[in-house]
Amino acid sequence: MFLSKYFKTQECSNHLGTVSINFRPVNESYGGMNVFVKQISRWLVDRGYRVVYELNPDVDIVLVAHPWLTHTDPYGFDDVQAFKRANPKVQVLLRINECDKRKKTMHMDQWLAQWESIADHTYFISQWLCDHHALNWFDKKRSHSCIYNGADPRIFHPVGGSTYDGFGPLRIVTHHWSDNPMKGYPDYQKLDSQIAAGDIKDVEFLVIGRWPADINWQVTKTHGSAHGKKLADLLRGCHVYLTGSHWEPCGMHHVEGIQCGLPVIYHRDGGGIVELARRYGIEYSDDLGSAIEQMRDSYETYRKTALNDPPRSGDEMCLRTIDIIQKMRVI
Structure with missing residues (x-):
């Protein structure tokens, strides 16, 4: 064909x-x-x-x-x-x-x-x-x-994206087509609980795609699987990209986020993700909350890097x- x-x-x-x-x-x-x-x-x-x-x-x-x-x-x-x-x-x-x-x-x-x-x-x-x-x-x-x-630069670009000005909630997003727990879902579920309990304040979390059936989100916003312009618009509507994926061969999800101008928070054991993400954000291992607060303080620096020195x-x-x-x- x-x-x-x-x-x-x-x-x-x-x-x-x-x-x-x-x-x-x-x-x-x-x-x-x-x-x-x-x-x-x-x-x-x-x-x-x-x-x-x-x-x-x-x-x-x-x-x-x-x-x-x-x-x-x-x-x-x-x-x-x-x-x-x-x-x-x-x-x-x-x-x-x-x-x-x-x-x-x-x-x-x-x-x-x-x-x-x-x-x-x-x-x-x-x-x-x-x-x-x-x-x-x-x-x-x-x-x-x-x-x-x-990612396709005709679709995944920072034009028209949101910018965090230090006021209001920091909007964090992740997206995965796979619902395998290794994509970082235990960390995402823990973040959801911490936001719900008030342990992490002034943060909104959006999960796009699929997730394990046994997860019942408390305050996390969700959106079904998306691709193309629809996905890119959802990413550009947020401030920071989060990937908790472990041992990823490379991944496309964090690339799409960074190309949309989002700084990234990534897991230390992210495998191939780390090669790119370390230029555009902050790693975490056990304490995701501390990484989020560090990103809040350093957002402008990483945002400028994503805009002025974008990935290939x-x-x-x-x-x-x-x-x-x-x-x-x-x-």
């Missing part, structure tokens, strides 16, 4: 190559990987490539963005392995965005190692994730790179990925 079904673009008569992606993007909230596929698909077409979500004889590059099968995946490992054997000139680019440590699973690293065995180049979505896998199974002598996540956006993420694809095309 061609990209024209998802983006209204004029196809070029002469393509630089055909890239097949093993995940068909959906126009709804579906995590950071879906955000990546939508962005890279658009950029590939803009740079002269044809994008498909299937394996056919015209394919030059297989971009593996989703190393496990779901209802949105058109093909899996066995299909790619057989396709590559039948078409030796086909190159496989593997994007690694997962690890067992994140959700306390026991299968993901094994799947990734299997995929890597047929990859011509592997790229990790954070240096932390690369180092983590190198300690377990990945050989850094293999062709690889690290490209940090970025999704545009650069995509261009760096296309640079790799271009090199693979001329090998």
Whole structure:
């Protein structure tokens, strides 16, 4: 299926190559990987490539963005392995965005190692994730790179955002598509209780997305899953982004918050999150309340950093990925 079904673009008569992606993007909230596929698909077409979500004889590059099968995946490992054997000139680019440590699973690293065995180049979505896998199974002598996540700057930007002036409540926001407790929900629930008890004052907390079914929020404001402009508007309506996620390979949620101009409070054990977040905010471990008060006092400093030295956006993420694809095309 061609990209024209998802983006209204004029196809070029002469393509630089055909890239097949093993995940068909959906126009709804579906995590950071879906955000990546939508962005890279658009950029590939803009740079002269044809994008498909299937394996056919015209394919030059297989971009593996989703190393496990779901209802949105058109093909899996066995299909790619057989396709590559039948078409030796086909190159496989593997994007690694997962690890067992994140959700306390026991299968993901094994799947990734299997995929890597047929990859011509592997790229990790954070240096932390690369180092983590190198300690377990990945050989850094293999062709690889690290490209940090970025959000679409047409949508996630600070224009029209709220600013905390020291008066009124400090509005804190988080958002997650996953309801896994490792996303930080024990900390979010504790913050909700502290605000309700009056232990933390002049703070409003907004949770967007999904959360464990056993959580009954007391004073926290909630909003269902959102994406695109709706999500960005909700983020820009707040002052500070909070992520309590543990051992995140990289994440897209905090990136979207920072690109909207929000300073960030992040957990010390955030994994790949820490690489970016430490430039734009304050870490915490056990005492989230103290981090919030520190952010209240230092808000202007971190806000200016987010505005004057913003993180690399999704545009650069995509261009760096296309640079790799271009090199693979001329090998």
